[in-house]
Amino acid sequence: MKRSMRIAAAALTAALFAVGLAACSPGGGSDTSAAGKPADLDAALSKGGEITYWAWAPAGEAKAKAFEAKYPNVKVNYVNAGSGVDEYTKITNALKAGTGAPDVAQIEYTAMPQFYLAKSLVDLSSYGFGDLKSDFIPGSWGAVADGEKVYGLPEDSGPMAMFYNQRVFDQYGITVPTTWDEFSAAAEKLHAADPNQYLTSDGGDGYFASSMIWQAGGHPYQVDGTKVTIDLQDEGTKKWTGVWNNLVEKKLLSPTPSYTDDWYKQLGNGQIAALISGAWMPSLLESAAPEGAGDWRAAPMPTYDGTAASANFGGSAQGVLSQSKNPALAAAFVKWMNDSPEGVKVLQDSGSFPSTVSDLKAPDFADATSDYFGGQQVNKILLAASETVPDGWQYLPYQTYAQTIFADSVGQAYANNSDLNPGLKKWQETLVSYGNEQGFTVTGK
């Protein structure tokens, strides 16, 4: 009997540990608003100090180093805390715990609202950041500003284009598609010629789906303060699923999940012959799929009716976290990174596509050639794409969570090679009920 008690106690203790682990997330959000003034930035820079910067983009560390070189009395502790949602999880935990969050963090445009609505980001307008609006392209500025409030400065931007493997296209006699109908026909032709060959890959990605709907002219998420409307069956969405369903149902998309080793290998050896992606893709291809050097080209995104249209896909900003002990210095670092020639140059050297108007308009930017892309002037195509991004797009104030649960509903349609629309409806249902639980007023159409 005694031993049995001991075993029961062991079982209970193990169960308690399980509960305890899940419980390490204390409550309480802080509402810190910096009441600074523009002059505070220079004062903070001359005074110096130490700040922590979390980012994962390739330019992150280089920016911190260049900033330290320029202002020797400032120390920037650069930390790569994981990319995207991995970093946000750590930031959210640190904010909950009340300590441990960085002063400055890289945050994707898609995740900005969830941080500023939770009052986790400092409103930088008191430092005069509102005046910087004209320095940035509207699409990127819209992601960091909410009315008069400015919660960060845009770093890179991601106008979409089609990147394709010329060698594979030549080998199988495929001409560069300019419409989605041509794109579907090419996908069928290529896969029929060799079952290991796919025109493109998509295993299900909520951000990609959103950008595709954006290009088709859809506005599935509409946000007005805390009032949210979700319509994942609007005209634009239907237009996109009209094309994409055909590819999904006929198994013409490589199901290899994006950003995995297998995926990069297929991009390098040409088994995935084209990607519809953001302006950050060329530098990613160059570093992660070096075998494809010289084979790849860029072209405008295929269209529905011949009218040029693109969308944004990805792109990040830097914001100052409300926990920062030195918001003025942190703001000065954000401003230097994204709104000074030296800061933006570091970004461009890493192959990213900037958001600053002056750098995008510079002649040597458009004329730059890429060896990976066979000497093509890739930036020209991306610049043209950035001009044709439909206006008025909005993301949900909880888009990161939406992305996390995309696989549960829409991903199942991808896995079963079936109609995406029921999956999108189910996704919408979950997003509506989640939003209402979180205190938003969400209606689903």
Add this chain to the structure above:
Amino acid sequence: MAAVVASVSKTPTRTRRRLGIPIGWGFVTPFLVFFVIAILAPVVYAIYLSLFREQIVGGSGFVGFDNYVRAFTDPEFWAGVGRVIAFMIVQVPIMLAFSLIAALAIDSGRLRAPGFYRILLFLPYAVPGVVAVLIWGFIYGPRFGLVGSINNFLGAQIFTPLTPDWVLASIANISVWEFAGYNMVIFYAALRTVPSELYEAASLDGAGPLRTVMSIKLPALRGALVITTIFSIIGSFQLFNEPNLLKPIAPNAITSNFTPNLYAYTLSFAGQQYNYSATIAIVMGLITAIIAYVVQLRGTRKELA
């Protein structure tokens, strides 16, 4: 008579009691401090959290047992519970049978180098779980992994370990590989405690190897079997590392509610639903404790019979 005894023992009892209380507490305090801080406080805090609901808009409010009502009617949660139960029913017996046979084989004295096999089988347990899953992720890779190579060789997609139909079995396979050696060592240790006289007596009585296993070795292993079964059940209910690490390469097969722990993790760290997540953890902890206790009761009843 009672009065006499009482009066005789009066003085020493008092002294012991006077000194005994502080000394006893002194011995217990180090453990108690650890217990309260590391085990009791988080549980109490989790229970406290589970009675509230914090929203992105509108802050935190007391909701009573709303979160529990929601948990008991949440199909996503129960789908995950069903999955780990299915996992447990299939994986635990296979793993323990494998461990048992391995332990009996090594203990039989008929192997040439038993120490070598013992270490070989135990080795996977020494590999960190995260690394093990990464290794298996590479093996399971449908394009360029080992499975991909075998499929290419056979000329068809025969093995698809990362599809929704097979992914649970693939995870079970990883778990068997990881933990069979650990359980084998427990069984082997229990077998070593069997006195050799028993074997001698058995062979004098004319018992063959099979009879020895059935009548001596298996009864000796009963206690170890109960313990390993309970630990394996708890392990099954806490399934998290394997699905979480395989998710990037099988995003559609491993949903965010694949196991209750993964669900609690997604709710808390991606959905910021700390309160509901704490509720899920408490409900899961209770279910685990109940099932472990039932198994333990049944196991010991057999032992007594």
